[in-house]
Amino acid sequence: MTYQVFSILALLAFLFISPSVGYYSQPELLVTMPFKEGVAAAKRGKSIITVGGETNLESYSNNLNQLEQWPTGYTWTSLSQQNTPPASAYGRAVVSKDNNTMYLIGGITNATNNQAVPLQIYQYNFGTTAWSSQLNTNNITNNASTTTTPLNRWLHTTTLDPNTGNIYIYAGAFNASVMYADFWLLDPTTMAYTSLPSPQIRRYGHTATLTSNGQLVILGGAMISMTYDQGLLAPMTQLQVFDTKSNQWTTVNTTAAANNVMPSPRSHHTATLVNGTKIIMFGGDNNGSPRELIAVNSVYILDTTTWTWTSPSMGGILPSRRGNAVAEMLDDRYLTITFGGSGQNLYNDINVLDTFTNSWVQNFVAPPSYSFGLSTGVIVGVSIACVILFLIICFLLWKFGHYLRWLVMRIHSDIWKPRSGEPIWAETTRICFQIFLLFIFFVFLAFVVRQAVTSPNITQNIQQSAASVDVPDIRFCFDGYPTYPDANDPRNPGIACQTNNGYTCSQFVQPLNMSVFQPSFADKLGPISCYLFRPDNFFRMSSTSGTNNGSRLIFTFYGDQSITSSQIHMSAFPRSMDPNAKIYNINDGTPVLLSTDAVLNWQNAEINDLQSTNVFSVSPFTYAAMSYTLLDHQYLQDVGWNYVGFLPVTNSTPEITTNFRKESANPQYAQGHPDIGVVAVTPSSYTTTTLREVKMYTLLNALGFVGGIFGLLIALQAWLFGYRPRSPWGVVHRWSIGDMKRSLLRGLQRKFKTTDASGIPLVHPVHKRFSVTDFNNLGNETESQRISRVEERMQVMELLFKAYYVDDEVFRSLDNANKAELGASTLRQRASPAAMLNDSIVYSNLNNANAPEEKFDMDVKGAKPAKSGDYELVERHDASSTSSSNHSAEHKHPTSLL
């Protein structure tokens, strides 16, 4: 059930280590848009209309599509068309001035390839969605204005003059070795050509861009001058420019703007007008032979008012290098670049260049812009806020200065603790050393915490034996086996499933609707039909024999036995990670945990035949075997808690690993079998396997190291500067304030009552002579006063030590031992004070309430003092030395005390 709480993140991480792709992130377009280059395209409103082009499968195509830009992204739609023209590639398209018609001009088709036919023009009417061809241009005769007929061509340029609606047609290729140098003006209203003067340079793969001031700028391309010089790429330093106002060609020299570089010569690039006078040039290639082709993805901007090139450094992720792409500005800001190719790679991605920021963007959400310019209002506001803050701080200092001083004092007294007799340098060294050790400790702490935070994840493989294991989904695609019209034709592809104990599992095999989604295989052997084996949840493979569904699956393939060059492609998925269930909408109660993006990525890889794990191909007339292990991979989630080290937050992702073995084809196979091949599928082991990701170091591990080093440092400090037992008071006592503090002090006072004269041991000296230098004036204290004061001090001393420093257990034991030894007679003796003294027992066991003779009940543990017999220091002192009570008699014995 934990499967239901998986997050999309980990699924993505699992299925596709998604590379950082440069294209506009709309994965569904990558699945629906074809891979093409040499597409004829024209801008219409906020759309690019595309016709034809070369794909991986066919050299020519005739799809008509619309790529429309919206504020949130792009849509790719197919436009309906009647009288569809022949499939073509490398033609050019122009949308008429009124936006109602599109002209497809030139391009190669199967019929016109290498044929000297008149220039092919087809018109598409967006209103009627019908194509028409006005090929009376075939018959253009030689007269004054129309001298000859332009011949059909490709990789030429067609440029619409938005003011007149006329189309300039320049140069292009007849075939791979013959190219044109002619220049024409086509009036689409009459379909009449006018031959214009030409710069007499044969070229193709160039671009022609008409600026707002009427200059037709020819960029790049491969050229042969009329003198049949060596075919070269046209230089970018010298451009042919046609002035449409004066009908004159000029040659202009260009330069690179300061700190910019000139573009290298290129062909098959794109050129798009922005802001009326600037031309953005993207991509292109060196027009090399297939073995020497080099494509680029650089961007240059030509300012046609100054004829300078700039080479802006582009932010974002660069698109793939390509030639023959389509580029249009569909709004004022973003340049949309799509399709194109480089050698074997054709592209179907959309790349968006933000011309405001010179960066490639993945979506239209504008990057946040930070403004550091401060307005006067902000400055005034901040100043006022500062003044108010200052005043508040001053007030607080004035009001609570007392507490601050107190705080400083507390901290000082907590740190600065010289022992009496210790010179100041000793204490200073101790404190310096302590700070140094503390510093070392914190450095170590930081190191250990950092180690825990940067610790790598390791994966534990946990296997537990199981009686039965799950069965994966398996997709079989027949590649190159046609389906015959008669549904009962035995040559139709099909799959039978059995287990090794005869159970038929064919009911779990279902055909997939290839018009919903069809994978592509690079071998292109022919028609593709796919089947999905997706068993019920309770269909499992068992390790034991007997009443079960078996331990091995056997798939038998049927198809046209006369076909020998076909393949059957297998892919295996954990049931809950089967993208097919989502794509073909199979709702059988097992939820599919894949995100839409993950499914789209998978489809994209399928279209390009890029899958590489858990996919195998079976040749006809072979026997093959596949083993699988279904895993539960528990990925650590990227949450801070996982650094702590217990109860990690993970999410389980079902995964599968497979192994495959196949034999070579048996030429005699068809003689003995009605089928075309067999695959056996077995679990690789009867275990449930869990891959658990754990952090190598966690904070919990770090705690151990920290404790060790802490002890070491403490020991070092004690070794160097002696051991100082901490005060029995903890931070709670020391730092308590108010009532808490008062109650603590009251408790002390009540329990350790002293007279002022006796002073507090360790704080006040025993006798004044220890603190004064004037020994002649020691006051006039009687001997008995002095003795009683010393007694009292002794008593307080003992009480304090007992309460705070000394566990009196051993003393009590001694007492008990004495009692036991002396027996009843001693008890009798102890009734008299003298006996007590003889026993050297000065203080009775505090808890020994049984002894009725006990004189003292000095339960420091806080019981309320009994009314009589309590050893009340103050009382006794008040009674003074003249008291003749038992108590005094006992304690006045000087020898036992001193």
Ligand SMILES: *[C@@H]1O[C@H](CO)[C@@H](O)[C@H](O)[C@H]1NC(C)=O
């Ligand atoms: C044709 O579309 C362009 C935008 O591509 C627009 O500027 C122009 O006004 C449109 N012309 C007509 C006649 O609708």
Ligand SMILES: *[C@@H]1O[C@H](CO)[C@@H](O)[C@H](O)[C@H]1NC(C)=O
């Ligand atoms: C291409 O044209 C040739 C003859 O020029 C023809 O034999 C062939 O069938 C055509 N191919 C297609 C796909 O139309």
Ligand SMILES: *[C@@H]1O[C@H](CO)[C@@H](O)[C@H](O)[C@H]1NC(C)=O
């Ligand atoms: C165009 O030329 C073809 C043959 O070349 C001819 O049959 C046709 O009548 C001509 N059309 C016109 C309008 O002259």
Ligand SMILES: *[C@@H]1O[C@H](CO)[C@@H](O)[C@H](O)[C@H]1NC(C)=O
């Ligand atoms: C050009 O030829 C066409 C067809 O022969 C003819 O109708 C037209 O008048 C001619 N134009 C001129 C300027 O002679």
Ligand SMILES: *[C@@H]1O[C@H](CO)[C@@H](O)[C@H](O)[C@H]1NC(C)=O
């Ligand atoms: C291109 O056409 C010319 C003239 O028809 C021909 O001589 C040449 O062989 C053709 N080149 C290719 C590569 O087909």
Ligand SMILES: *[C@@H]1O[C@H](CO)[C@@H](O)[C@H](O)[C@H]1NC(C)=O
């Ligand atoms: C362009 O440069 C060439 C040499 O590179 C030079 O001969 C020519 O005069 C220059 N043209 C202009 C208009 O400056």
Ligand SMILES: *[C@@H]1O[C@H](CO)[C@@H](O)[C@H](O)[C@H]1NC(C)=O
């Ligand atoms: C076009 O003009 C806008 C506004 O003036 C400017 O922000 C933009 O950078 C210009 N584009 C180019 C390519 O210069």
Ligand SMILES: *[C@@H]1O[C@H](CO)[C@@H](O)[C@H](O)[C@H]1NC(C)=O
């Ligand atoms: C396959 O899917 C298409 C729609 O994508 C549908 O029109 C067709 O009927 C489906 N075929 C079958 C056999 O379900």
Ligand SMILES: *[C@@H]1O[C@H](CO)[C@@H](O)[C@H](O)[C@H]1NC(C)=O
């Ligand atoms: C075999 O599988 C079927 C479902 O595929 C299930 O109904 C049946 O209980 C299984 N039999 C055994 C013995 O497990």
